[in-house]
Amino acid sequence: MPSTAPQRADLGARFHHVRRFTEQLCRPLCPEDYMLQSMPDASPAKWHLAHTTWFFETFALGPLGVAPLDPAYGYLFNSYYNAVGERHDRKSRGLLSRPTLEEVYRYRAQVDERLTQKLTTLSEARFDELAPVIELGIQHEQQHQELLLTDIKHAFAQNPLRPSYRPPGRIVGHPPAAPVGQRGTPPPSSFIFYEEGMSEIGWAGAGFAFDNEGPRHRVYQAAFALGHRLVTSGEYLTFMLEGGYQRPELWLSDGWSAAREHGWEAPLYWEKRDGRFQSLTLDGLRDIDPAEPVCHVSYYEADAYARFAGARLPTEVEWEIAATKLPLEGNFVESGALHPVAVAKATTPTAARAPEEASLARAPQQLFGDVWEWTGSAYSPYPRYRPVSGALGEYNGKFMCNQLVLRGGSCISSVSHLRASYRNFFPPQARWQFSGFRLARDESAR
Amino acid sequence: MPSTAPQRADLGARFHHVRRFTEQLCRPLCPEDYMLQSMPDASPAKWHLAHTTWFFETFALGPLGVAPLDPAYGYLFNSYYNAVGERHDRKSRGLLSRPTLEEVYRYRAQVDERLTQKLTTLSEARFDELAPVIELGIQHEQQHQELLLTDIKHAFAQNPLRPSYRPPGRIVGHPPAAPVGQRGTPPPSSFIFYEEGMSEIGWAGAGFAFDNEGPRHRVYQAAFALGHRLVTSGEYLTFMLEGGYQRPELWLSDGWSAAREHGWEAPLYWEKRDGRFQSLTLDGLRDIDPAEPVCHVSYYEADAYARFAGARLPTEVEWEIAATKLPLEGNFVESGALHPVAVAKATTPTAARAPEEASLARAPQQLFGDVWEWTGSAYSPYPRYRPVSGALGEYNGKFMCNQLVLRGGSCISSVSHLRASYRNFFPPQARWQFSGFRLARDESAR
Amino acid sequence: MPSTAPQRADLGARFHHVRRFTEQLCRPLCPEDYMLQSMPDASPAKWHLAHTTWFFETFALGPLGVAPLDPAYGYLFNSYYNAVGERHDRKSRGLLSRPTLEEVYRYRAQVDERLTQKLTTLSEARFDELAPVIELGIQHEQQHQELLLTDIKHAFAQNPLRPSYRPPGRIVGHPPAAPVGQRGTPPPSSFIFYEEGMSEIGWAGAGFAFDNEGPRHRVYQAAFALGHRLVTSGEYLTFMLEGGYQRPELWLSDGWSAAREHGWEAPLYWEKRDGRFQSLTLDGLRDIDPAEPVCHVSYYEADAYARFAGARLPTEVEWEIAATKLPLEGNFVESGALHPVAVAKATTPTAARAPEEASLARAPQQLFGDVWEWTGSAYSPYPRYRPVSGALGEYNGKFMCNQLVLRGGSCISSVSHLRASYRNFFPPQARWQFSGFRLARDESAR
């Protein structure tokens, strides 16, 4: 019995769990739903199922000499890895009715079987080489689980019937979320102060992290203040009612152009029906809950709101300084809500608490989960960053331009997928992710 | 028992037959195939199934006071009838995963049941009103049967796997077609002469015809000659090999631009593999048969070939003069070939025949079936044309601009759908229909 | 002295006159105006000046062995003649600041001098060959004189300053036009009847005609009625006020799409200021005169108006039957109005006239001049049409698709350029030409 047996068992179990969870997320879909590609940035569910499988087949089984099950799949299901060959036109993924759904599920099963078998039988040396790739494949599939949900949400929003992803009240493997709109008003927004000084940010610990989270490095940070919770839909509605979308002085120039060009007048998925705003959620159309974090806004809208509020967005350094010591708690996919929820109301007045409690109470809330938080930081390499070698070096590094960093994970992220050092990134005009934001402010040293 | 009982029975039988045939054509499809919309001009099979049903529900059941089964369907499945209300964005039909396929088939069954029941029970007066609409609905569904096949063919051609519509050799309800490429060379092309004089063209008989086929009217026609058969793939290949796609002097200006812009170098669906041309058919990729009529060419290509051959395309008047007395025979959808086939070889030398036979032998071949024939005639209203009143007046009349007339039906047309006076029409750049052509020439009066 | 001396003198005089008139038309322009290209369909004035010169240099001097003055000009100033070589990108003509205006005028002068000299010295045989080409060049330059004015009008309309082509009241070589808006109301529209029968149309006489005007040929024409005058701005305004632009049932499908896409709500150059419609003319912004012919409408708008009025557009055969015996009189460029004018008021009541006079009074008015009249006829070759051989065969024939025929000439056409058989052609969406229309109706044989 190999000395890595426990690691193998753990990796195998997590591999199995992640693969099943993808399929579980697909369960509410009818076969036609699997085909939907509503924009080039999104992919059909069937493609996500196949691509994540291709990833394991190519990067984990390939180096072990296992021939691909179907040579055509390398062309069809490669996303963007130039180093492993030509590939299908990204915006035409919705035209791949073949291979059929059945064939794709069979492909998944066969690759799973092969990988599971290899995992127990390969040599120690080979396992050491392969384990990081399988780990990466697991993390990769978790990312696609999020995309699978954001993409199906976007596709359903194009259908005049406004279908619900799951039957009302029914949740994928979890108890139903509390009814919306009954959570009362959130505590008024306040700011938490951080002293100036040298810090270290970036991943340095054991365990998995993407290459773009490192190397850990020193930064000098001036004093700043961070909003203690996310900006809410109610607050955002005030911005809208006070002409936020009509006042160019609040906007970046590119943002103003984007808003004009696309006719933005509210967050994505908001629509006015019978005089009030509703939003398409994965549970169908619902009234806006003013207490819940605003979601599906672009960087431009987040930035304009911040200017409206006399504040700014935090940098990713500021965010990480605040997040680094906090427990990884929040509203993740495991809650089953599949939607951001209002911050918990403080039940006891802060004044009544002991100092340490007050200090605890002053930790920022909702840093993890609910919505990915736009930061004001362009997605650039950390000092001395080196992408991993080979095709997998294309995973993150080549996207370090024209994107902004988002932090903290969302209500459709798996908790096991997140870290304080995690750097997500999207172009500033992207709105179909579960993206929201919190405010920050400059502070004089006190 | 109403005196129209036989007509009712006949209409009901034909209604039933046509409705079943549409579904029979869908049988080889997997659920995902039903979703494919590969360009705005094409529609998903599921949409065709629903739209043809909506047509009966709206125009036949509606006036009888039957409420629609689902009020949303009027929005989703109206094609272009402004008079019956707003409708869904044409190019987004491929995003309608809901209603599901099952719901659409149920919709079909329910409308069929309602219509069948009404057909036997309504009053004589009502029947007289309704019969023409049901007849139109039948003809309309036959048109969509063709579109269903041309659209799925186009969609499959976008898939790098080049799927076949039906398993090799298997045909929808018909014996297999003779193997391709073994039909020998067709007789050399020759011309048949027609004297100058006054003629009448347009529909005038009993039975159904579209409004655009009338009124029947007098025309003066100069002497002309018509190619005795369709231009073949082999002949078209010669055009290609002699630089047809590189010689602007052969092309209309708009045609030359279209060919440059889209990179046309061969008919649609032709691709060079291993040094020889293959074509994607509904039975998958096959070698080009030089004897079969060339197909999937635009008007521009047909026109350029004709100039190359020192000839021209016939006008629709010329075509109808030639076709009007010929029997309605040819390669239609009923043959099961789903592809144009080579003209039958003359088995007896013409010289050995009696004069009348020789004259018969000189009748043009392939006028009906195989491919829709591009004519040089712009699609314009006949003198004194009046569209039918009401929403159904939008059926044909509003398209009388920027299109060319095609005549004769194709290998995927139902024989019961065709007539010598039938005017099909497509824009000059369209290539995804089964469109080919024959030549014509001016002749001095002899 | 050659026996063709009188012809040479006449041709030389007309050549000289046409060349000077082009330059006269440019006189009100400042150097920057010469650069304007406001859309790909239009060309800068400088380009028109050079292209018409290139035409003579290439097609008249070229065959005489005269080398081009600047070899680069063939590339820059060829419009669309594939047979004489590659050419500059049509939509980038506005970027040719060099050659300078001065160089282009020098180019004109040098080619004029060369041609004038050749015209007197070449042999009889050469003259016979060349005279038709020079004649074509003259006609060609007259066409570009129209384009020069329509293109500068379109370009000025893009300038928020709405400049006038010429100072108020000042006219190019002619007395000022009568003030607008004081011409009273035109006689109510009536129809003139034409019997059914065989006719001949197309050019057959001596003198110049374009190849597309022939061959003269027989046609059978059913009885019809033709509007006795052009449709007026006032009548068109009624169409607008009664929702003409909002009623899809009045429009061709492509027309409705074009109107939606481009936001058409009035003829081109009309704009509402202070609650009333004004129109940009070559004399600047002016109030609409309800009595003047409506102008700058597309075929789609003309067609929709005709349907609104319970009529249709005439075919080109009908138009030519009506026009063929009428004198070539009307509002041409020589009037100096550079704008369509209201039909002259009948001064004596028709009833008081002798029968012959009544008949004369019943001749249609405004058939020539004022506006090019859209017909319902697609621009197709006449039976037995053959383009002239060589590069000049590209002049007309290759455009015989996707265009409609317009007849009669406009207020910016030279009278010497027009004929009853003249076939102008533009795509149905074109609005920047001086295009209007009259109505027609079907009539039963009486």
Next chain:
Amino acid sequence: MPSTAPQRADLGARFHHVRRFTEQLCRPLCPEDYMLQSMPDASPAKWHLAHTTWFFETFALGPLGVAPLDPAYGYLFNSYYNAVGERHDRKSRGLLSRPTLEEVYRYRAQVDERLTQKLTTLSEARFDELAPVIELGIQHEQQHQELLLTDIKHAFAQNPLRPSYRPPGRIVGHPPAAPVGQRGTPPPSSFIFYEEGMSEIGWAGAGFAFDNEGPRHRVYQAAFALGHRLVTSGEYLTFMLEGGYQRPELWLSDGWSAAREHGWEAPLYWEKRDGRFQSLTLDGLRDIDPAEPVCHVSYYEADAYARFAGARLPTEVEWEIAATKLPLEGNFVESGALHPVAVAKATTPTAARAPEEASLARAPQQLFGDVWEWTGSAYSPYPRYRPVSGALGEYNGKFMCNQLVLRGGSCISSVSHLRASYRNFFPPQARWQFSGFRLARDESAR
């Protein structure tokens, strides 16, 4: 006499000088050249002349109560200041043939006269308010002098005649540049090392700086190395010859897409003629000088080259640390070269120098002038950045997204316009500026 008299005189003299220099730059242009707008990012020379004038009229004369000379000019010549009103469509500036060139020059003269007069007569308090705005207007006009040259260069490159901006050898107000291609090979590229540590960057001194250059702030910088000179055309040619444009692994994902989409295979303005590369300069087409800095490359190309060379682009912090103590010397517009030139060859062997000299010799070369240097830094606000209040706050701040910082100025920058803290910015795909780059490397602390 006001106590600010010397400042007034100085400001007035610099105002006068800058205004005249703009006009001097226009002297080689013919009137049609002034109209050229070859892409939306570029503007016609006439527009630059008018816009810079409008800037002074609006922001300097406006607050003094001076009414605009022509109210329409505010609409036509506002570039992007939302706070001062609506404006003309940016991409249609090339259609403004009116106001004429003469009118624009008159506009310049009148505004100059008004401003000059005000400058001497206004109160002390008013002068204190206004002087910074006039200073900004001067700096603004210097920026437009650069754009005027880059835009005319781009426009001329669209003309197949490839015109030269100025007659060969002739320079605007300066002695001719040394002939190209005779400067020998530059010293091999080497790196200069910088220790890690805390620094301050950003503007803090007296005199003018744009708001985006501040506030001055502390940064921690790891050790790094900076290329001692710019990357040359010869080195870039090696990249091209070794397949740089065909190797996706060298490129950012967006860069690879841009290169494919636009067909980039060399820097902008390079073209292969007779087997060797030439480049369009402001003096016309010239052979590439391998020793001169490569120019007219996008950020993507600079980034790909750096990866090819095993290096990276410097950050703007690194660049400023290196530049901050160096004298402001280099090849600016005053040299008259209007093109980057090869680095001066070391005339004395470094070994022969005293240590201090060696150290001096080790200062990076070409930091100022020649080409704007792409840095790897996204254009973001400095910590605690606040735009100036009012409309002028739109000058820089609203562009802080989707752009990269460039440093150092170019061969067409005025030396009086530059500073070590100067932050220029362009989108990563921009190539029409005089943009090049130098390399940087990470270094371990020594």
